[in-house]
Amino acid sequence: MHKIPLFAQLSRQDFEEIASQMYSRTYQKDEIILEQGQIPHALTIIHKGSAKAYRITPDGQEKILYIFSKNDFFGEQYLFSGKKSAYAVAALGPVQVCSFTKEHFQKLIYDHPMLAIYFIEELGRRVVQLERAMQSTGGSRVDVRIAALLLDFIEKYAVNTPRGAEIILPLSREGMANYLGIARETLSRKLSVLESEGILCSHGNKRLLVLRPDVLAKRAREE
């Protein structure tokens, strides 16, 4: 718990104080951690596992906005403004989270202005990430976006094997297609092409062995 980067810079004493205010909880796959339209009452930090943030559109479709994994947090932008959450968050597998209530979070920020700055930086990072995603989603070919997603997954969800990086997929094909904003079938086809090109190798539905990350990187750059 003391490894959470958000608090890495705090003194031991401050840290103890904060730790005593946190509460931990686990969720199972598909359990809702935060509902869309609800006013979040806490800041939630993912400690183990991963979760998806998604919006339900007026016509009932789901659109995934983020995949949260270890050390990502959410709920912070609503803690001061008291607005309703624009998205829901659901566990993609067993997830362990730590939470702070709104009151504790506010007190924390007032007592430790440094943390406010950390939050500004962290939000800035998220903005940068979204900007990058926007850029590729908005301006690029589907192949490029897929390459970028796979590279992202290698960083976050892969284990090294003798033959290359093996991604333990946090999402089904359907989820990935949704996240990329394309049809399930299109993703299948593109992955098949990558497999026939010898760039990757599918191991069942939940694992992807990436043999040539260099080729993917090259494609992701061609925007």
Place this chain on the structure above:
Amino acid sequence: MHKIPLFAQLSRQDFEEIASQMYSRTYQKDEIILEQGQIPHALTIIHKGSAKAYRITPDGQEKILYIFSKNDFFGEQYLFSGKKSAYAVAALGPVQVCSFTKEHFQKLIYDHPMLAIYFIEELGRRVVQLERAMQSTGGSRVDVRIAALLLDFIEKYAVNTPRGAEIILPLSREGMANYLGIARETLSRKLSVLESEGILCSHGNKRLLVLRPDVLAKRAREE
């Protein structure tokens, strides 16, 4: 200057202090306000006019990420981290800005934790805006995105006329198409269709009279 929302909550005294630290400047159309890859030395607030934030991709293409207008600010996410800006900002017409140096900004935040919270809220708003943009860019038909853009423009750049809202376009067709992530020609065609449907009416290349914003709003909702 005292109307900038960012400082609306400050006392007169604090405000005076801050105002003395700001410097103002104007830019002409196409002048670069912030270069991509440069380390911003200041927080910049748009006071008059509008500007585009864009990235140059490795193959030389430009992709517009934001249109900044009055009271929008940029540069804040780099002031603490010291990272290079991921995008450039250029004036779309005559622009007047106010800036703070990094040092003044940092001091400001340390002295006024409230402002830090305001920044967190503001960044949160930008994240929400990006998330919405992501959702429509990633998952929707082009018609829906165009409708959403026009509605956005009505709010920011329109003047009321007896016949409807007249948008003074901050961007050329090319710029709008770029922002939407579609081809210039596609945008032209879609606008022509909207015109033939009697939803809008083109006045030269820089003005659009929206006759039926209600129809656009209806379409923007159908995601």
Place this chain on the structure above:
DNA sequence: CGTGTACTTGAGAATTGTCAAAGGCTGTGG
């Protein structure tokens, strides 16, 4: 009023989405 730039329109090519059916994986229960 002319000239250059930006915009519109057209036609065909390429890409992606949709619908339908077949194939493969996973987990349960015998």
Place this chain on the structure above:
DNA sequence: CCACAGCCTTTGACAATTCTCAAGTACACG
């Protein structure tokens, strides 16, 4: 340990959308 049911995934064929290239037109500015 095997068989089966259900669901997810893949593949195919076709339709719809968008892109590209090319030409013609309108606009804005000098």
